[in-house]
Amino acid sequence: MAAKFSWRSVDPVPELNGDVAALLATIDDLRRVWEETLSLATSEEIQEARKRSLRRHAIETGIIERLYDLDWGVTEALVAEGLTLNAAEREGGITEDTLAVIRDQYSALDYLAEACRGGVDLSLHFIRELHVLITRHQMTYEAQDQFGRIVHKALSHGSWKTHKNQAVTAEGDIVEFAPPEHVQSAMEMLLVEYGKSSSTHPIIRAAWLHHQFTSIHPFSDGNGRVARALTLLVLLQARYAPLVVDRRQRVDYIATLENASAGDLRPLVRLFARLEGIALRSELIRPVEVMPVGSGAVDVARAYADRLRVLVQGRGEEQKEQTATLGADLHAKTGEYVRSVRDQFREAFRAVDPAADAVVFQAAPGEERAGWWRTQIIRTANAVDFYSNLREGCWWTQLRLTVFNQTLRYVVAIQKVGRGETGVLAVTAFAESVENLGENDVSRPTSLLNPTPDDSVTLVYTDVADNRWPEVLDLADRSLAAAIASFSNGLG
Structure with missing residues (x-):
């Protein structure tokens, strides 16, 4: 028989030890090497690696929500070459509407990354701005009317919801989110508890923020995309790589969120730790051009020789x-x-x-x-x-x-x-x-x-x-x- 889970107020960040602590220690070892590698990379290499990560996140975050679907060839072309129609056409193409949605999501992530570099504090204004950017080209969202029929309603960008919303799990259980009249106070409490957690490991902190935000579900639509963006905010501010939840982890991801709603945050932390390890590894620098187009052959050879000398001799x-x-x-x-x-x-x-x-x-x-x-x-x-x-x-x-x-x-x-x-x-x-x-x-x-x-x-x-x-x-x-x-x- 299906159960109903009513919304409860914001929980404080839990203390997690044992196997979770050991897993996070392994990730931190990899992060240390990743930071050492960044010290040997050019700014161009660092920027290109980060752009690839954010492009992948921008594409996958919409696929997770079933806003659109792309095959892997198109996805990899857009990640490698940029979010353009020309890049997608060589692998099968993409509609202009879908590309516009992906570009909005990328712009929001780029805005977030710039804000992190500027030392922004998490605030309600910042969260609303993210929602505006992420949903800029989304005019409506699907909802149910009083008769249970699917209808399309106008989406208010950056504004808290005015109607109740809920989710249904794979088992048919109903998960209720914060009622509209409690959203403002719940979001304020979320920021208070987040501020108290500054000494918590960033991956635990990111998992907690992600789950608590989705439990409130403050917007009429776009909550998952904003939650995954906020995960990046926590990680980037702590100098970790931006992890990506992609379509292949969708089932596990949803299951870990349901576990968190049942009171166990550990599965979501483990998932984020695993994805962070993948993100750190994928950002270990790949080759990029180190000379502008048009340089002479000798100049190019000398530049690459200097670059290789740093890479080969940079480690003991x-x-x-x-x-x-x-x-x-x-x-x-x-x-x-x-x-x-x-x-x-x-x-x-x-x-x-x-x-x-x-x-x-x-x-x-x-x-x-x-x-x-x-x-x-x-x-x-x-x-x-x-x-x-x-x-x-x-x-x-x-x-x-x-x-x-x-x-x-x-x-x-x-x-x-x-x-x-x-x-x-x-x-x-x-x-x-x-x-x-x-x-x-x-x-x-x-x-x-x-x-x-x-x-x-x-x-x-x-x-x-x-x-x-x-x-x-x-x-x-x-x-x-x-x-x-x-x-x-x-x-x-």
Whole structure:
């Protein structure tokens, strides 16, 4: 039977320890390396990385609300090249109305980022301004009339709601938000409690603000988009990267908000921590042009040589050695895991194909084979949203399984992230299937996995392999299970 959850007054920021504290400590280690990397980057590189992050947020925040939908090709083009019709057309196009909404959302985020740099304090006026900017081209919103019919009402930009609103969960439960007559006092109390929480970890603070704001739901529409923008405000003011809740996390995101409404903020904090880790990693600087168009060839060469010298020499040898040790230790553990399942796979498939076989190969930086799989590794890194540094190759482990003349190639890669020696590693996996056509001849590979930002593990040079191995093992086990399932379905 569906339940009804009535709105309750603003709760103070809770104290969260235990596993949440350990997770946040890991994120702070990554943040420290991220800040060190920023000190070696040019202002142009920093600005471009931030613009990409804000463009991604501007696109995804509307998709979360089902205002529009875009395929990944269009999304990636708009993120990489800018919010223009020309960028979108090469990947399938976008309507002018949708682009206008996205540009409004981006303008609001840009306004917010500038305000953070200026040291703005969170205020009711600022929140209303965000709403005006985010909904500038939205004239109406959907509502229900007294007979339960969907109607379109005029949206008042920057003004508190004048009618009750509520949400219905996947289970059919009704969640009531603050009544219109209590919005002003509730928002004032929200700012009071927020001011008291200055010593709280920024990710906890951001999760709390986000949930409490959505519980009030002060506007007739646009509350989710404003709440996600306010999350960025907290993080940017504390010098963290702007996280993005994208369409792939929508179900988990809504579930964590429902958990928070039931009194448990931890799942939302964990989600935000995971997304912050992805954001920090994706903002580790990618290559951009360092010379204006029209410079002479010698000038360009000297500029890039100077830039590379900073990147290569900007880190100490001790950090580089620690990174290499961490990569090698995880590489060894990955090899042990893959070899442990190799014989089991061989035995299982020989029951249906006596010629079935499974073998394991490995390579590490310094070996000639360390540069193999470059295309697949870069493609996976792009899907997971970070810059893979393969200048010296990477640590990779391959399981090659052959059944009925069809071969599965499953690879776990441990690679450096960002330009130069950042001290950050990422673990990813890809899998592909090929048909053996003849001696030394195979078909075009078919990809078997569709990785998301959650399908990776990020580490920093101060990590200990034993402590982080459970996360890497979970990634390897999940991805290998998915690869085996996809490969086996293709055999039938």
